[in-house]
Amino acid sequence: MFLTYLERELRRRSKQALVIAVGLGIGIGLVVTVSSASAGVKDAQTKVLHSLYGVGTDATVTQAPSASGFGPQQFGFGGPRPTPGGSFSSTHIRRVPDLVPLRQSRVSQIARLDDVNAATGSLSLTETSVSGTLPDFASGGAPVGAQASGGSGGFHVNVSSTSLVGVEPSSTGVGPLSPGNITKGHYFTTPDQNAHVAIVTTSYASQHNLKVGSTLSLNGTAFQIIGLASIPSSTTDVYLPLNQAQSLAGMSKQVTTIYVSVNSAANVAHVQSEIQKLLPKATVTTTANLAKEVTGSLASATQLVTDLGKWLAVTVLLVAFLIAALFMLTTVSRRVREFGTLKAIGWRTRRIVEQVVGEGLVQGLAGAVLGAILGIVGTEAVSAFAPTLTATVGPSFATSGASAFRTAGGFGGGFANRFANGASRPAGFAARFNNLSHTVLVHLGTSLQGGTLGIAIGLALLGGLLAGAVGSWRAARMRPAEALRQVG
Amino acid sequence: MQDAARLHATREAPMYRLREVSKQFVAHGRTISALNHVSMDIFPGEFLAVQGPTGQGKTTLLTLLGALDRPDTGEVLYQGRDLSKLSDEALTELRARDIGFVFQTFNLIATLNAQENVEAALVPLDIDARDREERASEALAAMGLSSRAQHLPMELSGGQQQRVAIARAIVKEPQVLLADEPTGNLDEETRAEILDVLMALWRERGITLVIVTHDSSVARQASRVVTIRNGMVFAKHDLTARS
Ligand SMILES: Nc1ncnc2c1ncn2[C@@H]1O[C@H](COP(=O)(O)OP(=O)(O)OP(=O)(O)O)[C@@H](O)[C@H]1O
Ligand SMILES: [Mg+2]
Numbered sequence: 001m002f003l004t005y006l007e008r009e010l011r012r013r014s015k016q017a018l019v020i021a022v023g024l025g026i027g028i029g030l031v032v033t034v035s036s037a038s039a040g041v042k043d044a045q046t047k048v049l050h051s052l053y054g055v056g057t058d059a060t061v062t063q064a065p066s067a068s069g070f071g072p073q074q075f076g077f078g079g080p081r082p083t084p085g086g087s088f089s090s091t092h093i094r095r096v097p098d099l100v101p102l103r104q105s106r107v108s109q110i111a112r113l114d115d116v117n118a119a120t121g122s123l124s125l126t127e128t129s130v131s132g133t134l135p136d137f138a139s140g141g142a143p144v145g146a147q148a149s150g151g152s153g154g155f156h157v158n159v160s161s162t163s164l165v166g167v168e169p170s171s172t173g174v175g176p177l178s179p180g181n182i183t184k185g186h187y188f189t190t191p192d193q194n195a196h197v198a199i200v201t202t203s204y205a206s207q208h209n210l211k212v213g214s215t216l217s218l219n220g221t222a223f224q225i226i227g228l229a230s231i232p233s234s235t236t237d238v239y240l241p242l243n244q245a246q247s248l249a250g251m252s253k254q255v256t257t258i259y260v261s262v263n264s265a266a267n268v269a270h271v272q273s274e275i276q277k278l279l280p281k282a283t284v285t286t287t288a289n290l291a292k293e294v295t296g297s298l299a300s301a302t303q304l305v306t307d308l309g310k311w312l313a314v315t316v317l318l319v320a321f322l323i324a325a326l327f328m329l330t331t332v333s334r335r336v337r338e339f340g341t342l343k344a345i346g347w348r349t350r351r352i353v354e355q356v357v358g359e360g361l362v363q364g365l366a367g368a369v370l371g372a373i374l375g376i377v378g379t380e381a382v383s384a385f386a387p388t389l390t391a392t393v394g395p396s397f398a399t400s401g402a403s404a405f406r407t408a409g410g411f412g413g414g415f416a417n418r419f420a421n422g423a424s425r426p427a428g429f430a431a432r433f434n435n436l437s438h439t440v441l442v443h444l445g446t447s448l449q450g451g452t453l454g455i456a457i458g459l460a461l462l463g464g465l466l467a468g469a470v471g472s473w474r475a476a477r478m479r480p481a482e483a484l485r486q487v488g
Numbered sequence: 489m490q491d492a493a494r495l496h497a498t499r500e501a502p503m504y505r506l507r508e509v510s511k512q513f514v515a516h517g518r519t520i521s522a523l524n525h526v527s528m529d530i531f532p533g534e535f536l537a538v539q540g541p542t543g544q545g546k547t548t549l550l551t552l553l554g555a556l557d558r559p560d561t562g563e564v565l566y567q568g569r570d571l572s573k574l575s576d577e578a579l580t581e582l583r584a585r586d587i588g589f590v591f592q593t594f595n596l597i598a599t600l601n602a603q604e605n606v607e608a609a610l611v612p613l614d615i616d617a618r619d620r621e622e623r624a625s626e627a628l629a630a631m632g633l634s635s636r637a638q639h640l641p642m643e644l645s646g647g648q649q650q651r652v653a654i655a656r657a658i659v660k661e662p663q664v665l666l667a668d669e670p671t672g673n674l675d676e677e678t679r680a681e682i683l684d685v686l687m688a689l690w691r692e693r694g695i696t697l698v699i700v701t702h703d704s705s706v707a708r709q710a711s712r713v714v715t716i717r718n719g720m721v722f723a724k725h726d727l728t729a730r731s
Contacts, residue, residue: 001604001611001620008599341595344556345656346584346612348577480556480583483595484547484668 006358013331017359020324021366024463027317028371028456032448033378034309035456040382040446041302046287048298048391048442057174058268061110061258061275063100063282089131093164093219093248096124099256106279107258113274115267120171121255123245124236125164127218132157162204164218165236166245166255169193174261177229177239185212185227193241198223202230204237219248298391298442320367321463328360328471339475340483349476356475357468364464368457375456379448386444501568502529503664503696504553509562510719511548522548524719525562532663535690535697537710545719546700547668553698554587554666555579567663584612588657588695590667590686594649596641602628602652603637609656627659628652631685647678654685658693665689667699671706679703 010017095101104121111119133156167177169188179187183202198216205211205228215222216238229239246252262271272284332339339352511523522545530536530553538546551557552564555571556579564571566586571579583589588609596605606624615623628637631651641649650670657665667686671679683706690697699706707713713724 001607001617004604005597005600005608012599337593337595338597341591341597342608343580344554344583344589344595345609346580346587346660347608348580348612351611481551483589484551484556484591 002355002358005355006362009355009359010362016327016331017363017366020320020327020363020464020467021370023320023323024317024364024367024460025370025374027313027320027463028367028460029374029378030309030313030316031459032371032375032452032456033382033446034305034313035452036375036379036446036448037301037309037382037386037444038305039449039452040386040444041298041305043447044298044389044442044444045302045391057259057287058262058265059260059272059275059284059286061102061106061260061279061282061284062256063102063279064098065100066281087131087133089129091127091129091219093125093127095249095251095256096126099124100281101251101254101256102258102279102282104253104255107255109278110258110260110275113271113278115263115271117261117263118171118174119258119260120168120175121242122168122176122257122259123166123242123249123251123254124256125166125245125249127162127164129160129162130157162218162237163235164238164240164245164248166240166242168242171259175259176234176236176257177231181229181231182227183230185225187227188239188241192226193243195241196221196223196244197226197241199227199229199239200225201234201237202228221248297387298389298444301389301444317459317463321466324360324363324367324463324467325470328356328467329474332356332471332474335475336478336482337485339478340480340485343478343480344483352475353472356472357465360464360466360468360471361461362464363467364461367463368460371456371460372453375453376448379446382444383446386446389442389444391442500532502565503532503534503567504528504530505563505565506552507563507565509552509559509564511545511552511557511559521719523552523559526719526721527562528714528721530696530698532696533694535687535709535711536699537707537713538698538700538716539702539707539713539724540716544716546716548719549716549721550666550668550698550700553664554589555582580612585660586663588660588662588665590650590653590657590665590670592669592672594641594646594653594673596649596652596656598641601638601640602633602644602655605641605652606656606659609659613660623659624655627655630658631655645678646674647681650674650678650682651685654682654689658689658695661693662695664696664698667697667701669700669702671701671703680705683709 101123102121107119107121110116165176167175167188169192170190172179172187177187177199182199185199188197188199198218200208200210200216205225208216210216210225212225212228214225216225217223218238218240223238223240223244240248242255246254260271260275262268268286272286275282275284342352343349506526506528509523509526510521513520513522526549538549540546548557552559552571553566555566555574558564558572562572566582571582574582596602597608600608603621603624606627607620610620610623625634625637628634631654633648633651633655636644636648636652639648641652644652650673654670657667665686670686671682674682683703686697686699687709689695699710701707707724715722715724
């Protein structure tokens with residue numbers, strides 16, 4: 001009787017039931033599409049962040065220099081003081097100055113924390129070469145404070161820097177470089193930690209005419225190139241086994257960045273605070289922090305999806321709920337005689353409420369099915385028609401970041417290579433973007449999650465239930481004596 | 489020939505005993521006294537016709553007898569139980585088991601066919617589906633409507649609809665059958681047909697029958713007729729149609 005009655009009633013007002021179901025369906029479809037797009041955008045962001053940041057990395061640990069402890073670093077010319085008119089050349093390998101070294105033992109300490117999958121340390125170094133000719137003051141005057149670029153009177157300065165990163169050969173799942181990045185040659189093997197080997201990025205290789213098997217001289221040591229790596233947004237030029245990097249810089253058992261992989265995204269915040277306890281002075285940066293630094297159309301898409309899309313979906317869903325509830329209310333109000341009669345012949349109010357709620361639920365179910373279909377179609381459509389997005393780590397960031405160095409002229413103290421302190425930014429991140437702004441192209445692939453579908457179907461049922469509840473609230477309040485009133 | 493009402497009065501307790509029953513309605517700021525201090529008894533097996541001009545309280549009286557509503561003051565005793573003191577659940581239970589209702593406008597559920605409309609009366613009784621079907625078929629057969637069991641109300645004539653409604657009222661074998669102008673929406677011929685059906689039920693099943701009617705032919709068949717004016721009940725006849 002329950003089903004027969006329900007089916008007949010919905011059939012009688014099939015148009016209205018259809019409107020309710022379609023309304024709920026559109027609302028649900030939008031919710032599914034928007035959350036799929038949102039998940040897609042998040043995936044894209046994660047992809048971007050990982051490519052910018054390191055494979056499988058959920059957090060990095062770095063320590064910025066304290067304001068007093070680390071002023072601008074000076075480097076002088078090694079070797080004999082050059083004479084006016086003469087040429088000079090100097091090469092130094094130093095750690096990236098805005099990263100305070102951490103003890104390597106911290107890496108294993110962090111790796112032992114709960115919920116941490118793996119941790120690895122890396123050492124970021126910069127090889128800076130300065131070469132040029134000094135002007136002859138006797139003939140050319142004294143251009144005190146001459147800019148490095150402006151060479152009056154034969155004053156030429158070439159400053160070039162190569163970014164070096166030491167990585168642990170045994171850590172392949174987390175860190176700035178992974179076997180997946182290797183396009184030619186091979187990744188470091190564990191015995192490589194004691195070998196003079198290097199992996200260079202493809203862009204650095206093409207700039208310097210290097211290939212697998214070539215050698216690269218770093219501070220006078222020849223390193224054999226065993227692989228080429230492609231990391232779209234990386235600013236690193238050369239990767240070395242950590243041991244080798246440490247000995248080049250004279251920084252044994254020290255690292256500048258610790259990459260941490262956490263077992264679940266939900267635990268990242270918890271791990272972050274655990275690391276913070278272990279290293280109170282360190283900066284622990286998670287991908288969530290970094291997402292804020294990304295600009296470009298990916299960021300706009302994120303904004304669009306999270307702001308406009310969410311509001312649109314919520315609004316449509318609410319309107320659908322409202323329509324469903326109002327329709328149900330009018331329908332039930334028109335059935336005063338019917339429900340009054342049922343009460344008069346002994347139907348319990350609860351039984352009538354069940355009937356009305358059942359009607360609402362079936363409409364909700366129809367809305368859910370329709371919404372799921374629309375959602376899947378919408379998701380596919382976004383996937384198919386979405387443009388390729390760009391993600392940019394903004395130039396404002398790069399210039400205020402790590403190595404927008406200024407070269408000041410001056411003879412007494414030599415050249416001062418002043419690094420702007422990126423303390424206000426995640427230092428490890430800054431260190432990786434020390435030249436220019438970086439743009440990565442990403443395709444926005446939506447990702448439909450089962451959970452989302454489940455929630456959406458639940459929402460549609462909730463809408464139906466709500467409509468049923470509103471209707472049955474009205475039905476329950478009807479007096480059975482209404483059945484005997486002539487009009488109605 | 490015996491006076492049925494008096495017979496019951498001497499042998500049995502009344503089925504209904506109304507004492508000083510009043511019922512008021514407030515509509516648009518005006519208070520309407522639909523029933524004024526009504527006291528009367530209705531005996532088991534009686535056929536009571538309630539007459540009176542429109543708007544005088546006939547339907548109101550029927551809603552109180554049918555446990556659809558409670559009086560404002562006074563008592564409505566049904567088989568010794570005061571309906572004004574029973575809970576909603578108890579009243580619902582009473583309607584489900586003891587009372588059959590027939591309406592002027594038939595009040596069939598438009599989406600359900602004749603068979604299902606009759607079955608609807610058995611829904612509150614928790615009878616299994618097969619039993620329900622069987623009993624509903626029997627009730628329809630008794631009304632001569634077996635061939636129309638699958639018809640929707642709109643596919644039936646007024647007289648047929650009312651017979652379905654009567655089948656729905658009697659399928660649970662109630663103690664009392666209450667009918668509010670059951671012939672009011674029917675033509676002359678069909679009226680007689682429906683009246684015959686009701687008379688037959690009363691005679692054959694010993695059911696207590698209360699019919700509100702303007703129809704003098706109905707009143708003529710009744711064992712007792714009362715008239716309602718201004719919410720007050722006056723005895724009119726005291727005769728029996730039962731032989
Ligand atoms: N729910 C209600 N709200 C307001 N007034 C009501 C209500 N029910 C009945 N009344 C009023 O009570 C009075 C008696 O109504 P009732 O329906 O009992 O009359 P009736 O004798 O059945 O009339 P009719 O022959 O037209 O059916 C009328 O004046 C009616 O307007
Ligand atoms: Mg009436």
